[in-house]
Amino acid sequence: MFWKKSGSRKPAPADGPFTEQQAAALQAFRLPSWQQPVPQEWWQKDDDTITLNLPFAAHSSLLSELGSLACFAGMRFKINCRIEKLSNSQPELPLIYGNVIVVSSGKGGVGKSSVAVQLALALAETGATTGLLDADVYGPSLPTMLGGGDEKQDMSPQNKLIPHLRHGVHVSSMGYLADAKEAAIWRGPMASAALQQLFRDSQWPRLDYLVIDMPPGTGDIQLTLAQKMPVTGAVVVTTPQNVALADAEKGIAMFRKVGIPLTGLVENMSFYHCPNCGFEEAIFGRAGGERVAHDYDVPLLAQLPLASAVREALDAGAPLLASDPDHELNQPLRAMAAAIAGQLYLQEKAKCA
Ligand SMILES: Nc1ncnc2c1ncn2[C@@H]1O[C@H](COP(=O)(O)OP(=O)(O)OP(=O)(O)O)[C@@H](O)[C@H]1O
Structure with missing residues (x-):
């Protein structure tokens, strides 16, 4: 199962890119209709920007809830989509x-x-x-x-x-x-x-x-x-x-x-x-x-x-x-x-x- 590959679902340690509180907030975050958290390695932090790298389309405004949390004060969130081509019912078509x-x-x-x-x-x-x-x-x-x-x-x-x-x-x-x-x-x-x-x-x-x-x-x-x-x-x-x-x-x-x-x-x-x-x-x-x-x-x-x-x-x-x-x-x-x-x-x- 895909989730197992992404390793432990425990919050990242406080000395990683995120503080313990931030890691817990990211862990609690759910994309629409997802039961599980997104894999931890999809989150990336560069200075004051946190990017969620996704293999499908999603609008950055979906992260606005996270942006309003006190533990992310002064940070901005964005989603970066690199859309994966999935299989379909007619694989022979271009x-x-x-x-x-x-x-x-x-x-x-x-x-x-x-x-x-x-x-x-x-x-x-x-x-x-x-x-x-x-x-x-x-x-x-x-x-x-x-x-x-x-x-x-x-x-x-x-x-x-x-x-x-x-x-x-x-x-x-x-x-x-x-x-x-x-x-x-x-x-x-x-x-x-x-x-x-x-x-x-x-x-x-x-x-x-x-x-x-x-x-x-x-x-x-x-x-x-x-x-x-x-x-x-x-x-x-x-x-x-x-x-x-x-x-x-x-x-x-x-x-x-x-x-x-x-x-x-x-x-x-x-x-x-x-x-x-x-x-x-x-x-x-x-x-x-x-x-x-x-x-x-x-x-x-x-x-x-x-x-x-x-x-x-x-x-x-x-x-x-x-x-x-x-x-x-x-x-x-x-x-x-x-x-x-x-x-x-x-x-x-x-x-x-
Ligand atoms: N959520 C909504 N709120 C208000 N009006 C809506 C909403 N969804 C659809 N409509 C309106 O209802 C009407 C019918 O919608 P639509 O043509 O999309 O239905 P349809 O299921 O595709 O119909 P058809 O079976 O004729 O193809 C349209 O005038 C559309 O603007």
Whole structure:
């Protein structure tokens, strides 16, 4: 097991780079969705800077809690990501796609595309080269959420589609090519062929992560697509309502049946957070995602709030991570991205153990 390699979990001795108190605080620190402390050797101290060296994407703000502790007064924290390329379900494909994260949902309208878009932005924000493929060919919504719908599609001299660079993410979507209403009437095989073309005939830069926004549902089309793509891990998005959870369970079963690694569950619209008084209400019920995660033994990677500011920003083609980076609603999204990237890494290490 990976953890054993990193040696004893005891705090570093006081004469190491850290004082005893500092070592204990680092030991108690947890990355989002990690049960264990990060290996001690990932921490590095240079003068007044403490760096966490990670093999996956995570935003430095995740360390702000540590920075506010008295034992670290006068010190600054940062995360340095050197993203490791993990294995995927199609090892024969070229490495340029990086770590491929499929975002799916059993049911429409739960916020799958919103999660895919914000995940891609949060990964790109850490410096990771990130692509986003709109596989939701029936209703491509990425040009709406990321803007630039009227930009023309550039082609390379080799006649490949050059992905649109939107808010730091390389995006390929049928929505930039075809009329969305036209795409909506395509039948299964046509949509599947179009998607594969979009995937293979896009001139992606060498990516660290490729996020794929799948069509909603758990039918044959979704199954075929998932099997034809090089998947590092699949994320299932749900809301806490029983109807959505029942469909999320079908999604989990679908990925398990065809042997696609399941990274975990994201619960969207978990609660409403009133921006005026701070009151929180679980509009769609409580603890549904936790129950499914427990019953199916998959990690619950995030519980995202329902917030009108999120919807308004997405409708305007400028998600909050891009248009208002300091907004408080970005923190759960950054934690989600780190949870997903970290979980992909942990699952790979568990495979190798
Ligand atoms: N956490 C949230 N808070 C507020 N609005 C949200 C949130 N998540 C998603 N939305 C809004 O809900 C609507 C549906 O979201 P989205 O299109 O992402 O769902 P979907 O599951 O991808 O739908 P489809 O099945 O049609 O592809 C959008 O208007 C989006 O802005």
